[in-house]
Amino acid sequence: MSTKTDVKTFFNFINGSWVEGSSSEVKGSINPANKNEVVGNVQMSTIEDLNNAVDAASEAKQAWKGLSGAERGNYLFKVADILESRLDDIAETMTREMGKTFPEAKGETARGVAILRYYAGEGMRKVGDVIPSTDSDALMFTSRAPLGVVGVITPWNFPVAIPIWKMAPALIYGNTVIIKPAQEAAVTAAKVMECFAEANLPNGVVNMVTGSGSVIGQGIIDHPEINGITFTGSDQVGKQVGQGALARGAKYQLEMGGKNPVIVAEDADLDLAVEATISGGLRSTGQKCTATSRVIVHNDVYEEFKEKLVAKVKEIKVGNGLEEGVWMGPCASESQLNTVLSYIEKGKEEGAQLLVGGNRYVEGECSNGFYVEPTVFDAVDNQMTIAQEEIFGPVLALIKAESNEEAIQLANDVKFGLSASIFTTNIQKMLDFIDDMDAGLVRVNSESAGVELQAPFGGMKQSSSHSREQGQAAIEFFTSIKTVFVKG
Incomplete structure (x- = not known):
């Protein structure tokens, strides 16, 4: 029988390093096929840990935004290659941690690779349009500005695909990221984060903080320096995310239930x-x-x-x-x-x-x-x-x-x-x-x-906040339109 003392403990990833949480508390992730097996231990982090991640993401956002789309895309291509090389290991971890069959887990992990490569390519696409001005001596066009720091809150049912389909567009469009994965799938998320770490993205661009929804999830909702929140989960929790983000003027994206x-x-x-x-x-x-x-x-x-x-x-x-x-x-x-x-x-x-x-x-x-x-x-x-x-x-x-x-x-x-x-x-x-x-x-x-992955995804009525994920539609959430008027 596995115990918490003979399995690996996965730390938070903050500012380019694996960091032990300020609390010594860890929680074992249980194999649902065998409740006696602990797949791995993850940190039960505190607000102090989240604040450290936000500070790192805030510090990194200007330099990351300053890179060209092609340069940011090259990092995502590297992550995709590393994830692909570890596909079987990550898929096996997924099966052991949340139960879906190994062929399904392999398919999901391969989808994560494809999503990364898709958005890496998005770095070379246009981000605006030229619009005729009524002033014949002026140039008017639109551009796209990243939100800044984006909080990513993900569920346990797709522990590779959903984090990646949120993080990849956030990153390619110039945002820095803090992800809080579901506790039930945090070991799989940590193994995905290892791929980002090995790709050597600049410090602070991608951060992961594990812990409870009531502490870390709520902390992301409330944090004044997190400019956007993308969430997938239940409609009940999603409404709390939306209400909290609205109260402080943060942009939010909710993908929730279905029947x-x-x-x-x-x-x-x-x-x-x-x-x-x-x-x-x-x-x-x-x-x-x-x-x-x-x-x-x-x-x-x-x-x-x-x-x-x-x-x-x-x-x-x-x-x-x-x-x-x-x-x-x-x-x-x-x-x-x-x-x-x-x-x-x-x-x-x-x-x-x-x-x-x-x-x-x-x-x-x-x-x-x-x-x-x-x-x-x-x-x-x-x-x-x-x-x-x-x-x-x-x-x-x-x-x-x-x-x-x-x-x-x-x-x-x-x-x-x-x-x-x-x-x-x-x-x-x-x-x-x-x-x-x-x-x-x-x-x-x-x-x-x-x-x-290349098509917009989202729901109507209470399934969503009426935004869309994936495909080129993702740019609508992760950026704001900037209209530019130039006159010599």
């Missing part, structure tokens, strides 16, 4: 729809903000779809994500497991019919982990709790619809609007769905969980 539907029309390819529903809803143990949660099926094909879906769900192999052939790993923590189980109980209490799953694994190799069976509910009313609230676990709710119009109405009848998909061969149904679906990402004949 994502897939619509299965009567003319759909049912086998394709089943495969995509399972992949979108249950891969990564359902722990994606874009995961399929509600499955709205036309009445004419409901029974056939349900039969095919249940048969495929029963074939899913659950276990340690490092083992060959395992398709679904554990929930990321005991707390998350308990949350999922509580929603399953709520579904049964409110009258939904449990078709498959619904239990915690308590036998065999899974007995020491936070495993829950992939779960499907039938006879779900759209107003039930399991159809309205984000579960963040491997739970699918089947809902009947009599028409495409009713299906879209049901799909929109939640407070979230992150992603949605439809399966149909009818072009008019596709067009109606694209026009009428209140979601920031809509997909046709594909799972709800697909996100591409």
Whole structure:
């Protein structure tokens, strides 16, 4: 059995060095596949540690801003190469720390490499436009100014991709960064930070401070010298971030929850729809903000779809994500497991019919982990709790619809609007769905969980602060437009 004394402790990264926190307190990161294994220890930092990081980032911001975009891009290319060389090690750490399968972890880490290279290239793109002036003797154009110091608060479910898709654009556009990763994935974040350290970015440009949300997260929200905050997490915490940033005039970007539907029309390819529903809803143990949660099926094909879906769900192999052939790993923590189980109980209490799953694994190799069976509910009313609230676990709710119009109405009848998909061969149904679906990402004949790094990503309604991440859209948050008027 691993103990806190025989595993590595990862320090904060501040001003170009690995620094022990001002408090001696550390916290072990537990392997959700085996709660007896401590993957690593991380600092439980204090406000003093955060202040040191902010001071370093503030000191570094002018020189970093003064580099050309190409020079900043060269640093990101170096980080990408180092991350790629460590891909298997970081992916294995991710699997051990938060539970997703090793192939998924490798794919996510490779995506981090691609994101770094994409934004490295952004350093050579235009950052403004020439605008005709009413004065014929003047030149007027726009440029982009970085925010300054950016606080990055990231969740545990994508411990490589999300930190990188926030840090890379922040850096290429001339900002310095302080990241506070989720405690449950802080060891993986530290290994990513090692890649930045080895690339020798100037001191203070990138900093990492680990610790609790109530101390370090709140400290980032409140700090007067942090000019922008980018956050991904729950809608409840996101609103606190937004309110705190607004109160002191800091710019903020929030990506929050989803209750994502897939619509299965009567003319759909049912086998394709089943495969995509399972992949979108249950891969990564359902722990994606874009995961399929509600499955709205036309009445004419409901029974056939349900039969095919249940048969495929029963074939899913659950276990340690490092083992060959395992398709679904554990929930990321005991707390998350308990949350999922509580929603399953709520579904049964409110009258939904449990078709498959619904239990915690308590036998065999899974007995020491936070495993829950992939779960499907039938006879779900759209107003039930399991159809309205984000579960963040491997739970699918089947809902009947009599028409495409009713299906879209049901799909929109939640407070979230992150992603949605439809399966149909009818072009008019596709067009109606694209026009009428209140979601920031809509997909046709594909799972709800697909996100591409070069395209804008974000939600509508309470899924987001209405900004967009990734792609060239990222420049809108991480910079401010400066209009320049020049007359000789």
